[in-house]
Amino acid sequence: MDSPMCQDSPIEKEPRPIGRMAAKAKRGSNSTKNTSKYLEELSKMQAMRIEMDMKQQEHDRAMEVEYAKEREYVRQEKIEKRDRETMAMDTTHMSPETKQFWKLERRDVMRRRLFRDDRPSNTDWLNDQNH
Structure with a gap:
């Protein structure tokens, strides 16, 4: 308890300075x-x-995915262009061996076109009972 003199004193009492441990604890909580x-x-x-x-x-x-689709589209276009050129090849002035080669190439093109896996079968007419 405070002494009676301290209570009656007109001089204000300064707060007591904070101790080392209290200062560290205060800093620690702030840093946390x-x-x-x-x-x-x-x-x-x-x-x-x-x-x-x-x-x-x-x-x-x-x-x-888009790039792969684009590459596949370009690949298909190249194949179709080559197939059209093969089918349009004029063999009238070629040697018999060359004619035979282009004939086989045309057959391959036709086979690829007729029996594609990604389209409905073109051979359904073979199984038709009406024939």
């Missing part, structure tokens, strides 16, 4: 708050980075 805020921000940034990476991977996959 800063650390937790820093860790929160770090985890938010890491989550944002992961989300951005996932979006980039999805975009890359979509681009790869």
Whole structure:
């Protein structure tokens, strides 16, 4: 308890200075708050980075799929162009061996066109009971 003289004194009493251990504890709690805020921000940034990476991977996959479709389209176009050229080849002035070669090439083209796996079968007429 305070002495009676201290209570009656007109001079204001200054607060007692904080002790070493109390100062350290105060600093420690403040640093813990800063650390937790820093860790929160770090985890938010890491989550944002992961989300951005996932979006980039999805975009890359979509681009790869589109690129593969484009390559397949170009490949099919080249095959069709070559097939048209083969079918249009004029063999009237060729040697018999060359004519035979182009005849076999035409047969291969026709076989590929008639028996494609990605279209309905062109051989259904073979199984038709009306014939």
